[in-house]
Amino acid sequence: MSRELAIRLRGAVKRYGPITAVDGLDLDVPYGTCVGLLGPNGAGKSTTMRLLTAQAIADEGELQVLGFRLPEESKQARALCGVVPQLDNLDVTLTVEQNLLVFAHLYRISRAERHEAVERAVRMANLAHRRADRVDKLSGGMRRRLLIARALVHRPQLVLLDEPTVGLDPQVRQELWALIDALRAEGTTILMSTHYIEEAQRLADSVVIMSHGNSVAVGPPAELVATHAGRQAVEVYGPPAKLVEVEAEAEAAGFRTRRTGTSVSVLGIEGADGRAPEGERRPANLEDVFVLLTGEEIE
Amino acid sequence: MTVTAVRTARAARLGRLERPALTGVLVREIVNYSSYWRSATFSSTVEPTIYLLAFGFGFGSLVSRVAGYDYVEFVGTGVVATAVLFSSAFPAMFGTFVKYKFQRTYDAILAAPVDTEELVTAEALWMALRAGVYGCVPLLVAIAFGLDPSWGMLTVPLIAFLAGFGWACFGITIAGFASSIENFSYVVSAVLTPLFLVAGTFFPLTKLPRWAQIAGEFNPLHHCVELVRHAAFGWDVWDPARVGALLFFAIVVWRVAIYAMTRKLVD
Numbered sequence: 426m427s428r429e430l431a432i433r434l435r436g437a438v439k440r441y442g443p444i445t446a447v448d449g450l451d452l453d454v455p456y457g458t459c460v461g462l463l464g465p466n467g468a469g470k471s472t473t474m475r476l477l478t479a480q481a482i483a484d485e486g487e488l489q490v491l492g493f494r495l496p497e498e499s500k501q502a503r504a505l506c507g508v509v510p511q512l513d514n515l516d517v518t519l520t521v522e523q524n525l526l527v528f529a530h531l532y533r534i535s536r537a538e539r540h541e542a543v544e545r546a547v548r549m550a551n552l553a554h555r556r557a558d559r560v561d562k563l564s565g566g567m568r569r570r571l572l573i574a575r576a577l578v579h580r581p582q583l584v585l586l587d588e589p590t591v592g593l594d595p596q597v598r599q600e601l602w603a604l605i606d607a608l609r610a611e612g613t614t615i616l617m618s619t620h621y622i623e624e625a626q627r628l629a630d631s632v633v634i635m636s637h638g639n640s641v642a643v644g645p646p647a648e649l650v651a652t653h654a655g656r657q658a659v660e661v662y663g664p665p666a667k668l669v670e671v672e673a674e675a676e677a678a679g680f681r682t683r684r685t686g687t688s689v690s691v692l693g694i695e696g697a698d699g700r701a702p703e704g705e706r707r708p709a710n711l712e713d714v715f716v717l718l719t720g721e722e723i724e
Numbered sequence: 725m726t727v728t729a730v731r732t733a734r735a736a737r738l739g740r741l742e743r744p745a746l747t748g749v750l751v752r753e754i755v756n757y758s759s760y761w762r763s764a765t766f767s768s769t770v771e772p773t774i775y776l777l778a779f780g781f782g783f784g785s786l787v788s789r790v791a792g793y794d795y796v797e798f799v800g801t802g803v804v805a806t807a808v809l810f811s812s813a814f815p816a817m818f819g820t821f822v823k824y825k826f827q828r829t830y831d832a833i834l835a836a837p838v839d840t841e842e843l844v845t846a847e848a849l850w851m852a853l854r855a856g857v858y859g860c861v862p863l864l865v866a867i868a869f870g871l872d873p874s875w876g877m878l879t880v881p882l883i884a885f886l887a888g889f890g891w892a893c894f895g896i897t898i899a900g901f902a903s904s905i906e907n908f909s910y911v912v913s914a915v916l917t918p919l920f921l922v923a924g925t926f927f928p929l930t931k932l933p934r935w936a937q938i939a940g941e942f943n944p945l946h947h948c949v950e951l952v953r954h955a956a957f958g959w960d961v962w963d964p965a966r967v968g969a970l971l972f973f974a975i976v977v978w979r980v981a982i983y984a985m986t987r988k989l990v991d
Contacts, residue, residue, distance in 0.1 A: 441991070472991075478835050481991035500837045508835035514828035516752070518759040527755055531748035531836035 430489070431456045431583045431614040432477065437486035439472050439638075446472040448638035449486070454583075459605075459615040461629030463622070463715065469638035470618035471511060474587045477616070478508055491583055504533065507576030511588040511618075513568055517561040521552050521571055524560060525578055532579035542578050549604070550574035566597030573604060584608065586617040590624060602627060622712045632711065636719035646711050653717055654681070654709035655693025661704035662688045671702050683716045692717070741845060745838040749846030752833070768811035768858040776803045776862050779926050780869070791928040793957065800866025801956045802925035804859045804880060805887065805948040809920060811858040812851045812888040816895025820847065820985075821905050830989055840986040848892040848978065855888025856881040863952070876955040883955065886967070887948035890974035893981040900984025924949045944973040 432454035439447040447469045454460045462470045475481035477490055479499030488495040490502040515524055525543045534542045547556050550570040552563075560568060569589070576584060589605065590598040605628055609615060619625050625632050626646045634642040634649070642649055650656075661671045668689045675682050675691040678700050683690045692713055694701040757764070776799055784795035791798060823829040833843055860880055867873055898911050922929065922936060923945035929937050940946045947966040954960045 439991070475991065480831065480834055480989065500839055503835060504837035506835075510828070510831060510835070512828055514832040516756060516829065517827075519755060523755050527748070527752045528832075528836065530751040531745075531833060531838060533744045533748070533837065 429455055431491055432460075432616060433487075433489040434473075434476075435487040437473070437476060437488055438484045439469075439476060439481055440484050446638055447476065447483070450635075450639055452633060452640065454614060454616050456582075456614050457612045458630045459609045459617065459628055461625035461632045462616065462618040462635055463620070463625045463629075463632050463711070464618075464635035464719075465620055468620075468635040470620075470635055471587055472638075473635075474508075474585055474616075474618055477585055478503060478506070504579075505582045507579070507581035507584045509573050509576045509584070509586045509589055511591060513572060515560045515568060515571060515575070518559060520557050520559055521550070521563070522547065522556045524571060525575060528575050528578050534579055542580075546574040546578045549577060565593060566600060569593060569597065569601060570604065573601070577608070581613070583614045583616070586615060588618055588620070590619070590621065598624075622710065622715070626711050634715055634718060641718045642714065649714050650709050650711055654713035655695055656709055657695040657706060658690045658692045658709045658713060659694050659701055659704040659706050660685070660688050660690050661702050675702060681717060683713060685716075740839070741842055745842040746846045746849070748836065748838060749833060749843055750850055753847070753850040764811075764815070764854070765858070768807060768854070769861040771810055772803045772807035772862045773865050775806055776800055776865055779803075780866070783926070791930070793953075796866065796869060797871050797956070798928075798953070799926060800862060800869070800871050801953040802923070802949045803862040803866075804884060804952040805923055805925055805945050806920065807862050808855045808859045808884045808887045808948060809891055809916065809945060812855040812891040813895040813916060815854075816848070816851050816892040817898050817902075817908050817911070818905070820896045820899035821902060821908075824899075824985075824988060825905075830985075834989060840989055841982050843989075844893070844896055844982045844985050845978070848889050848896060848981065851892035851895075852885045852889035855891070856885035859884030859888065859952075863956070871956070874956055876957075876959065879955045880952055883948060883951045883967075883970075886970045886974060887944060890944055890970060890977055893974065893977035896981040897977055897984045900981060900988050919943050919945050922946070944970055 430453050432452060434450055434452040437447050437450040437452070438445065450469070450473060452473070462473060464470050472481055476483050476488060476495070479496040482496050490499070491505050493499065493502040495502065516527065519527070522543060525546045526539070529539045529542050547553050550573065552567060552571060552574070555563060555567065560571065563571065573589065586605065590601050593601070602624070605615065605617070609628065617628065629646060631644060632646050632649060633640045642653065644652070661668065663671070668684070671689050671691070672682050675689070680694065680701070681692045683692065690713060691702055691704070692709055780796040780799040784799070787795050789795065830843060834840065863871070863877060863880055898908065902908060922932065922940050923943055924940065929940040929946065932940065947969045950960070951963060951966050951970075954963055
């Protein structure tokens with residue numbers, strides 16, 4: 426049993442017929458940290474989340490959540506976890522308060538503490554003024570905030586956020602980021618899957634880049650960028666023939682490159698002096714790392 | 725002891741079919757019920773009552789006595805089983821399917837410390853409770869139209885609860901195996917309607933061919949009809965066996981429902 430790790434996966438495999446959704450994944454989430462699972466759709470992020478709540482059972486591997494072995498002791502682990510699903514599954518005909526009350530019961534909060542727990546969650550979701558409104562009358566952002574508050578109603582030790590801001594407009598996303606950031610500041614352990622680079626970069630202490638069901642790189646975002654893409658990149662735009670030429674020249678000069686639709690990014694150009702091609706300079710980012718390591722594009 | 729240690733100690737005791745888990749799911753149903761009780765009560769009570777009025781007074785004007793009872797009394801007691809079926813099997817089929825497929829309610833519940841066994845059991849208990857209450861409505865209507873009340877009728881909610889639990893589990897099982905909601909038509913037409921018609925609600929099974937009478941003894945709805953009738957008019961020596969048959973049906977379909985839903989909800 427691991428005392429330092431809230432989540433410990435070793436060689437986790439999950440197959441759906443001929444498809445291997447999670448393929449030998451190792452994952453460590455230390456207590457008190459926010460770890461981001463970053464990857465495109467189909468990378469195995471949501472399946473990993475389902476494995477952690479025993480809503481999917483691994484075909485192979487060792488899984489531990491909060492020191493409990495899965496799937497045998499999953500119920501004990503779930504009592505101490507909060508889960509924010511990717512898809513809204515609130516009871517839409519119930520009010521904000523009723524939704525929270527139901528989950529206060531499901532998470533076994535004692536009668537004496539229940540009222541306070543619901544109050545705290547309502548305040549956290551910033552929905553005190555809408556507490557008596559039915560969920561189907563709320564905006565998308567409010568519903569998302571309520572989903573997060575519902576997962577926190579019992580003050581969990583670990584929060585699993587599955588694509589918490591997917592499909593939301595930028596303003597609502599910012600609001601949710603503030604909410605997640607506050608949780609992180611309180612020391613709550615968070616595992617968050619996302620396919621938004623900016624989300625992972627802003628919120629995660631450590632990022633696990635996933636591709637085809639496995640992790641291809643792990644580390645703090647800045648460290649991953651520095652290790653794999655350097656500090657600076659230059660973006661060169663032009664017709665396809667010119668991009669091919671730039672790519673070839675850069676690679677011949679020992680630079681790593683990646684295609685970004687209408688441009689080529691030449692990476693690690695700091696200290697390259699005159700050897701770097703002419704173009705728009707920018708800091709290297711996590712997307713560069715992701716594309717370099719997986720060959721796939723993400724948002 | 726720290727809060728975490730207390731929580732961990734409490735969590736370590738978690739087992740199967742725990743009361744807090746069952747209560748949590750039941751609370752969700754009760755709170756939800758407050759938003760749809762009117763329509764649920766309407767459909768679960770009006771339909772059997774219409775059957776009672778139509779058959780009891782329509783058909784009853786042609787047939788005065790059946791199996792030694794006034795026809796209105798015969799149907800009034802029999803329709804309790806219809807109310808039980810309508811308030812358990814049907815909502816269980818459709819409600820379960822909608823909750824896991826469209827509303828994803830069960831995903832939310834299973835992320836909490838609740839397992840599929842507890843989820844299915846609590847859902848079935850809730851529908852059985854409703855069946856226990858709604859099942860009494862036709863009896864009350866029949867009393868209003870002249871059925872003599874008896875002490876034995878006080879057991880009708882229990883009979884309806886037991887039968888309702890079995891039929892709710894049957895409905896959950898169907899939802900667990902169905903790949904689309906359209907599949908329910910087959911079950912309603914090929915299973916529930918025949919069982920409903922040969923339960924002894926509207927005519928005694930003794931009027932059917934011998935093979936149909938034997939088949940009827942395997943119909944849980946028939947045992948519900950007979951038990952309610954005997955509760956109203958006097959117990960029969962075979963009634964404990966009928967309770968046993970309903971209990972057997974309930975236990976078997978309960979386990980099958982858990983299997984079906986686990987298969988559906990856990991990958």
